[in-house]
Amino acid sequence: xxxxxTQAAPAAIxxxxxxxxxxxxxxxxxxxxxxxxxxxxxxxxKEQAHQVxxxxxxxxxxxxxxxxxVVKATVFLKDMNQFAELNDIYASYFGDHKPARSxxxxxxLPRDVFVEIELIAEIPVEF
Numbered sequence: 001x002x003x004x005x006t007q008a009a010p011a012a013i014x015x016x017x018x019x020x021x022x023x024x025x026x027x028x029x030x031x032x033x034x035x036x037x038x039x040x041x042x043x044x045x046k047e048q049a050h051q052v053x054x055x056x057x058x059x060x061x062x063x064x065x066x067x068x069x070v071v072k073a074t075v076f077l078k079d080m081n082q083f084a085e086l087n088d089i090y091a092s093y094f095g096d097h098k099p100a101r102s103x104x105x106x107x108x109l110p111r112d113v114f115v116e117i118e119l120i121a122e123i124p125v126e127f
Contacts, residue, residue: 008058010034013110019059024125026063030076030118031055032110045082045114049089052117057093065123070099072120079114080105086115 004019004026005011012018012029019028033041033048034055041051060066077086083103099119109116 004059004063006058006062007036008062009055010036010038013038019063021063021123024123026060026065026119026121026123028056028059028119028121030074030116031059032113032116034111040111040113045085046089048114049086052115053089053093056117056119060119060121063121063123065121067093068097069122069124070094070097070119071122073099073101074118075101075103076106076109076116077103077114078106078109078112082114 002021003017004021006018009018009031013034016029019026021027031052033051035041035051041047057067060070073090075086075090077083080103086103
């Protein structure tokens with residue numbers, strides 16, 4: 001087991017790692033729309049979702065993988081009425097790649113943000 005940490009995403013705000021690598025799988029912690037300065041990105045679901053994906057990209061790249069190798073995504077939304085907007089942004093990062101996904105509405109997220117996303121990804125084996 002290897003703990004992944006990168007400065008390309010905000011530092012963990014609790015007793016956890018940004019991600020954990022086990023074999024050729026990467027399990028990210030949930031990312032919320034924190035900028036590298038530790039502040040919540042201002043704006044609505046669109047701005048927050050783009051920041052979440054920027055954070056996830058940083059973690060994935062640190063571990064040697066990217067969105068094309070994601071096998072499962074779990075999306076937590078504050079308001080399911082924002083699903084369509086989130087879905088459009090989500091699709092822009094994954095393109096034709098369609099990992100398994102769960103999306104749930106939750107009563108509250110850390111720092112009252114609109115979205116949190118966690119991923120499971122394969123880390124490609126280099127030959």
